[in-house]
Amino acid sequence: MSATELPDWQDSKLGTMKRAALWLVAEVGVGNVFTKTQLRDAFPDVAQIDRRMRDLRDHGWLIYTNREDVSLDASQQRFAEQGVPVWEPGRATKSSSSITAAQRRELLVKDGYLCRSCGIGAAENYAGSQETAQLEVARRKTLQPDGSITIELVTECSRCRVGGRELVADVRQIVERIRQLPSFDRKILAGWMADGQREYSEIEKLWAAYRALPATARAEISGAFAS
Structure with missing residues (x-):
């Protein structure tokens, strides 16, 4: 479908997610970069336009931030791939395969x-x-x-x-x-598989717990330990 055949992304009768999808196709284009400012300027009356844009990912749309595309800065996103045309009747149903x-x-x-x-x-x-x-x-x-x-x-x-x-x-x-693997190693691995888990030593458990903490908490713990 060409951009001239698309519904108008500015049509307020459409839902915000559909309008955001249409804006990407009509104004940005697949493969191109847009900024958060451009998105918010296009939808000045929508308080959570960023969230509605993210909702498109549940419908197969690929929208990269600098986490997926290191060439982008924090204010940029890339419209990488168009997914389901959610503006079409019956196509905006959330996929059952989406991750909660x-x-x-x-x-x-x-x-x-x-x-x-x-x-x-x-x-x-x-x-x-x-x-x-x-x-x-x-x-x-x-x-x-x-x-x-x-x-x-x-x-x-x-x-x-x-x-x-x-x-x-x-x-x-x-x-x-x-x-x-050597038979001894296979036996150890088979035991882990049978148990569905590996028994870790206390120091390994503490290391795993420590590295899962936020940076400020890690700094506090490491500082306390050092002192």
Whole structure:
């Protein structure tokens, strides 16, 4: 559909999310950058236009911030990909596959507040950079032993999430790597799998608890310990 065939994004009879989608298509264009100021200037009477814009992500729209695209600054966003045309009748229904806030919290806890691809923790600096890691929930394609592909949720940092969108986790390959382990190591790993967890020492538990804290709390604890 061309921009001339689209409904008018300024039509107040449309919902705000639909108008925001139409504004992106008609005024910004896929691949282009816009600023928060431009968005708010376009919708001066909408108090939560940023939230309505974020709602589009539940419908397959990709809108990057500087967490996903490090070339952007804090005030910029990139309209990366158009999703479901939510302005069409019956198309604005929220996807049942969208990730809820509760699911996100539960997964972050299960994953130990660590990126499962590179191991970096939330708010840690990347090596050789002042950029801090932001953790998000990503959908990972997983190749099962029977050849089927499932979609699994995983915690990833912004760098790994952007760089690993086309990656597929290969279960068969992991099984083969396990088979190549020494028997003693396989036995230990099998025990962890059977229990569904690994027993950590007290110092490991404290380290995990410490690195999951906000920066101010970490500074307070490390300062108290040093003194």
